[in-house]
Amino acid sequence: MFIKQCLVTFLIIASYISSIFFCLSVNANENKRADVIIALFKTNKPASPEQADSLLQELKSTIASNDFLRQKEYIRAKCWNQKAETNEQIISAISYANEQLDIFSQYTPSKITIDLTLCKTSYQRLLGQVETTLKDLTTAINQAYTIEAPLLVAHGHSQRGTLHSYQGNYSASLEDLLTAQNHYESLKLTYWANINLGELATSYRRFGDARTALKYQLQLEEVYIKEGKIFEANGINIQIASSLEQLNKLDEANTRYQVSQQFLLNKQPVIAADMSINIANNLITLGQYDKALTILQQAESTITPEFNAPYSFLQLYLANAQLKLNNYPASLHALQNAEAAFLIDKNQRGLSKVHLLRSNIHEANKSWKSAYFALRNHLHVHLAQDKSVLTKLNAELQTRFDTDRIKHENTLLVQHAKDKEIQLNMLQRNKSMQLIIITLVGIILILVSIFAYKQMHHKHQFKKLAFTDELTKIANRRETYFQAEKCLTYSKKNQTQFSLIFFDADYFKLVNDELGHNIGDQVLICLANIASNVIRKGDVVGRVGGEEFIILLPDTDIDTALSIANRLLTNIEQYEWSIISNDLTQTVSAGVVSYQGENDLSELLFKADKALYEAKAAGRNHIMTF
Secondary structure (H helix, E strand, O other), X not given: OHHHHHHHHHHHHHHHHHHHHHHHHHHHOOOHHHHHHXXXXXXXXXXXXXXXXXXXXXXXXXXXXXXXXXXXXXXXXXXXXXXXXXXXXXXXXXXXHHHHHHHOHHHOXXXXXXXXXXXXXXXXXXXXXXXXXXXXXXXXXXXXXXXXXXXXXXXXXXXXXXXXXXXXXXXXXXXXXXXXXXHHHHOOOHHHHHHHHHHXXXXXHHHOOHHHHHHHHHHHHHHHHHHOOHHHXXXXXXXXXXXXXXXXXXXXXXXXXXXXXXXXXXXXXXHHHHHHHHHHXXXXXXXXXXXXXXXXXXXXXXXXXXXXXXXXXHHHHXXXXXXXXXXXXXXXXXXXXXXXXXXXXXXXXHHHHHXXXXXXXXXHOOOHHHHHHHHHHHHHHHHHHHHHHHHHHHHHHHHOOOOHHHHHHHHHHHHHHHHHHHHHHHHHHOHHHHHHHHHHHHHHHHHHHHHHHHHHHHHHHHHHHHOEOOOOOOEOHHHHHHHHHHHHHHHHHHOOOEEEEEEEEXXXXXXXXXXXXXXXXHHHHHHHXXXXXXXXXXXXXXXXXXXXXXXXXXXXXXXXXXXXXXXXXXXXXXXXXXXXXXXXXXXXXXXXXXXXXXXXXXXXXXXXXHXXXXXXXXXXXXXXXX
């Protein structure tokens, strides 16, 4: 019996030792190139998608079929480097991750299942599956803590912090990203620490601290440029542009956006189009609404609803541009698209902007009741967001560190959660006060809006009076000469043609002397009206003297100008002047000139005056050109 027991024990020990030697022999198979590629994927990221594909193909061909450890590393690397530019590609990437998770399901939790879960969540987020993504991330993080895998813990916190930041949950975002940063730095993984620092800077920017964000981003840009990492440098350049935009340095921001847009134009057209959306938003801030609208409409052909995140902001900025151009129906339509996209992502930050902009649209359209309700929704989103942040933070702090190793820290966190619960109770008790404040704010905003509208109306009226001839209601002398200078400057710069017609009423002094100044004023008004009907869109007619008028014709050659002048004289001569006075007839004489390289406006006006004088000398009711 004893000998039999010894024999069984010997066989067990021999089997154990042989299995150890088998594993050592498998792992001892030198495959330096495969190990180098695996290390690259773990500690860094390929410089481009093309390089990633090339390395994956090389890794696959290098690994033996019985090298299970390296086969797992290949599966993980392949999952993280799937193409994800379209919805079909994203769904395919998720399917690959699920297939591999099914294969390794019996090993849950393990490093490969956690890594594949994190990989899957990175694609789920692109499809707007926010709640599912957050749930899977939390599960993966807890499992990573259980098996003590610090790198996976860091990756999980980094991903979840990035998602919280996009949603507007900044306190949770900063907590996750700072935790990830500590892990990456302790593991001395410089590349991932830099990537996470970039996300941390973005969260600071969204939180309203753009200066701190810009400080980190400029440091990262210097590192990436020094290391020759052009894709990473371009990515941080985009973030720098966003921070500059928040600091109201719009010209610098647009310059950086344009650099990134050119860099990505052929490589990643969707991201390049996303840059143009940011550029357009800055142009709106700068008051260049038409230009911004054109850029946004062009981006719509690339940024379709399947790209939910950029599409939501595209529609938001499109609504803002249409508002600035007083196109309220189009603005509300675009805002409805933006709201639907933000709801898919559960982006409270974006929804808050939607409600505020809708309030502004209704305010501009004088729909005061709708403006009030939109503003109230904006404030409710803010309050709900704050409450959600507190609730989520309490739940996370109660469960995240439920281990004996950090029991003291967990006690402090539970106390912190209780404090937050007290704050929530206080918020509930103050609910009626909040409603009163919201109502008062709404009333104040309505009153301020009415006052601002009246001020803007008065300002517009004063401006119009300053540049309009009081009698004829056309441009006065000052405005006419100002527009003429602009036309001349444009023609010089762009080598385009520019003509003008200088005309005045024939024998006008006799009209005033014989029929009276009241009849003379009516004649001048009629001349101004006839000239206004003769000109084209973009032309300018102005009164520059008693009975003297100038018509500015940009982008017009001398032949076209003469044709317009002939039509003017014919219409004036054939007008029923008897309506004003029975014995009244009226004609005009005109001098027509075209820009021929004159240095300033006075030279062109001198030639026009000379031509007008010759028309008068020719018997009046004539046209002469210089």
